[in-house]
Amino acid sequence: MKRHQKEIIKLASKELFLLFFDIFISSQKFSPSYGYRRLANKYLEKRNYDLKIVYQKIKYWQRQGYINSFVGKKEKYIELTKKGRRYLFRLSLSKIKIKRPKRWDGKWRVVIFDIPEKLRHQRDIIRDKLISLGFRRIQMSVYVYPFECTREVRTISKRLFIDRCVLIMISEIIQGEKKIIDDYLRHGILNKSDLKIR
DSSP: OOHHHHHHHHHSOHHHHHHHHHHHHHOOTTOOOHHHHHHHHHHHHHHTOOHHHHHHHHHHHHHHTSEEEEEETTEEEEEEOHHHHHHHHHHHHTTOOOOOOSSOOSOEEEEEEOOOGGGHHHHHHHHHHHHHHTOEEEETTEEEESSOOHHHHHHHHHHTTOGGGEEEEEESOOTTHHHHHHHHHHTTSSOGGGGGGO
16 A cells, blocks of 8 residues: 555544454454454454444445455455545545634735645645635635634645645735625624724
């Protein structure tokens, strides 16, 4: 399995990761010793998984196109597809939120990225995530947000392995910002009391 696939699995939700782990340790294909099998069975009992449900989930993930199974050297393998990696990326980012401060400091956080075409699915994911967090696009790969978000954007870009392609800046003025402010006011992200400091 490629390095980035291992990293993506590490970033997946705890239950999904453990479910994959359960599938692997319940397999007898590795000719484990009696002691290993006993420990694996104890683990599965503690996890309280019905193997029928596990295999149903595998079939479901295959139908969704998240995983492929294939046979090589008389062993059966499961691998993540590109769609599956994208799904796990999104899952790993789903809990990232930006906390709103009591008052806007009047400064804009500007996120700029230049992500190569070979990483286009990461580019699509960061674009979608920024929009879901409330960022507004002001140019092709330039997004703006009113509140402190450096840590969150760094976390997103690191998890997507594109941190070298993402730049975060702070700006006090943006050309045409009245339209952006009006949009944020309309959506309740900014309120009129935030504008008193400007």
